[in-house]
Amino acid sequence: MSEPAVAVDGLYKRFGPVMAVDGIGFTVPAGTTAGLLGGNGAGKTTTLSILLGLLLPTAGAVRVLGHDMLTRRFRALPWMNFSSPYVDLPHRLSVRENLTVYGHLYGVRGVRRRITQLAEELDMGAFLKRPVGRLSAGQKTRVALAKALLNRPRLLLLDEPTASLDPDTADRVRTYLERYRDAHGAALLLASHNMAEVERLCDDVKILHQGRISDEGPPGDLIRRYGRETLEEVFLHIARGRDGIAYIYDMEDR
Amino acid sequence: MTAHPATAGGNPFRRMGALVLRNLYLVRSSWPRVIEMAYWPTVQMIIWGFITKFFLTHSSWLVEAAGALIAAVLLWDTMFRGNLGVAVSFLEEMWSRNLAQIFVAPLRPWELVGALTGISLIRTLIGVVPAAVLAIPLYDYSIFAMGLPLLAFFTNILVMGWSVGLVVAGIVLRFGLGAEGLAWLAIFAFAPLSGVYYPIATLPPWLQPVAWALPSSYVFEGMRAVLFDGVFRWDLFAWSVGLNALYLGLAAAFFLGMFRVARHRGLLLDVGE
Numbered sequence: 082m083s084e085p086a087v088a089v090d091g092l093y094k095r096f097g098p099v100m101a102v103d104g105i106g107f108t109v110p111a112g113t114t115a116g117l118l119g120g121n122g123a124g125k126t127t128t129l130s131i132l133l134g135l136l137l138p139t140a141g142a143v144r145v146l147g148h149d150m151l152t153r154r155f156r157a158l159p160w161m162n163f164s165s166p167y168v169d170l171p172h173r174l175s176v177r178e179n180l181t182v183y184g185h186l187y188g189v190r191g192v193r194r195r196i197t198q199l200a201e202e203l204d205m206g207a208f209l210k211r212p213v214g215r216l217s218a219g220q221k222t223r224v225a226l227a228k229a230l231l232n233r234p235r236l237l238l239l240d241e242p243t244a245s246l247d248p249d250t251a252d253r254v255r256t257y258l259e260r261y262r263d264a265h266g267a268a269l270l271l272a273s274h275n276m277a278e279v280e281r282l283c284d285d286v287k288i289l290h291q292g293r294i295s296d297e298g299p300p301g302d303l304i305r306r307y308g309r310e311t312l313e314e315v316f317l318h319i320a321r322g323r324d325g326i327a328y329i330y331d332m333e334d335r
Numbered sequence: 336m337t338a339h340p341a342t343a344g345g346n347p348f349r350r351m352g353a354l355v356l357r358n359l360y361l362v363r364s365s366w367p368r369v370i371e372m373a374y375w376p377t378v379q380m381i382i383w384g385f386i387t388k389f390f391l392t393h394s395s396w397l398v399e400a401a402g403a404l405i406a407a408v409l410l411w412d413t414m415f416r417g418n419l420g421v422a423v424s425f426l427e428e429m430w431s432r433n434l435a436q437i438f439v440a441p442l443r444p445w446e447l448v449g450a451l452t453g454i455s456l457i458r459t460l461i462g463v464v465p466a467a468v469l470a471i472p473l474y475d476y477s478i479f480a481m482g483l484p485l486l487a488f489f490t491n492i493l494v495m496g497w498s499v500g501l502v503v504a505g506i507v508l509r510f511g512l513g514a515e516g517l518a519w520l521a522i523f524a525f526a527p528l529s530g531v532y533y534p535i536a537t538l539p540p541w542l543q544p545v546a547w548a549l550p551s552s553y554v555f556e557g558m559r560a561v562l563f564d565g566v567f568r569w570d571l572f573a574w575s576v577g578l579n580a581l582y583l584g585l586a587a588a589f590f591l592g593m594f595r596v597a598r599h600r601g602l603l604l605d606v607g608e
Contacts, residue, residue: 096600133435135598163439169431172431182360185349185352185353186353
């Protein structure tokens with residue numbers, strides 16, 4: 082059996098008195114999509130930051146594409162990429178200029194050709210020459226995704242990948258991501274508050290609560306196990322406890 | 336793992352070149368930035384040019400080398416621009432919330448340091464060369480007449496600017512954008528100690544050892560030796576090179592240390608005041 086794209090074991094991260102990640106462990110096999118769910122402060126962004134090498138853990142082991150991210154992250158970084166609404170691209174540079182810079186940073190062969198290809202696939206041709214600062218939120222999301230796909234990553238970390246997209250574009254992006262994963266055997270790790278998106282894209286879901294994995298499994302299994310109809314209801318059940326969800330249903334019945 | 340099918344493998348010069356390209360795109364997109372780079376060195380040169388004209392009729396010291404003040408102001412601005420080229424280029428990434436994107440690319444921190452110095456060189460040339468050229472018709476003085484010694488002075492003073500810029504960038508990385516004012520202010524602490532416009536012997540005796548610990552002091556003394564005595568002082572040059580090598584190494588180590596602290600504390604994503 083091949084090595085998983087992501088293998089996290091006994092991961093802890095403490096910020097002063099706060100334990101942001103409290104002993105989690107999980108794997109993401111190649112060719113699959115996993116989702117990290119959780120409320121604000123649950124530990125999703127901290128976990129993604131550690132996987133990207135932006136943050137050093139207090140304890141634990143992180144292997145990405147077979148490489149130890151604590152000691153050999155530069156062996157893994159050319160093979161991975163990420164997109165997040167919490168970071169940005171230089172606003173004065175055009176879309177093409179930004180993608181060119183990142184193409185060179187990732188050592189992409191045939192940068193111009195790759196940008197043209199992504200512009201077609203993500204429908205960006207109309208604003209390729211426009212400064213990033215003059216794009217709509219939805220256009221920026223597509224540009225961020227294009228940047229994340231420039232180097233044809235084998236591991237793609239996505240934080241709210243369809244934020245600000247209209248339903249039609251969001252659906253096309255999800256389809257694109259599924260095709261990309263299947264065509265390249267890539268692993269996708271998704272942090273999202275859009276439960277319908279997670280249900281559709283993810284083979285496996287980890288629900289984080291106060292830095293711990295409170296439950297995990299395929300979305301369908303979780304829904305059945307909790308006797309709910311959607312993943313959103315499962316999420317609310319775990320986040321608020323059984324009484325909280327009963328209260329919501331009670332309010333809806335009135 | 337075999338070579339990535341989409342990439343040309345690890346080429347540090349291509350990655351550093353990518354960051355230089357990013358800054359060239361930025362400069363190209365904004366003429367006010369180019370004008371701002373050249374504006375202050377030009378204004379400084381004009382002011383000191385007129386002061387020189389005045390002192391030529393009142394100072395026998397300056398009569399011996401009429402260009403000393405203009406050359407000093409241009410070299411001082413080289414150090415100032417060298418510092419800004421590193422510190423402000425780094426700040427640009429923080430202002431545009433681009434820092435995390437850069438650090439998850441396969442760009443090693445030392446490659447970032449290399450790229451910042453390359454960007455600084457370009458920004459300094461854009462800023463200082465027009466002022467130096469303008470001094471020729473305005474005051475009939477060409478700093479280029481110094482010849483090869485000018486290259487030695489320029490390189491040394493630029494490298495000292497890089498050291499200051501790297502320390503400032505490290506402090507901003509650690510303490511956030513609240514410390515960004517240091518990019519413009521910190522370097523001025525070195526002006527009175529470097530003997531930009533006067534010999535180091537002018538300083539009080541207790542302060543002179545501090546001055547002689549700075550590479551810039553050797554550059555300005557060396558410049559005066561060329562202009563007044565027509566001698567290139569190899570001893571001064573060797574001291575400035577040695578001290579620069581030491582300080583640049585320490586400054587780079589400081590920046591990389593702050594980068595490691597930032598990775599511990601989660602500061603690379605949380606960029607702000």
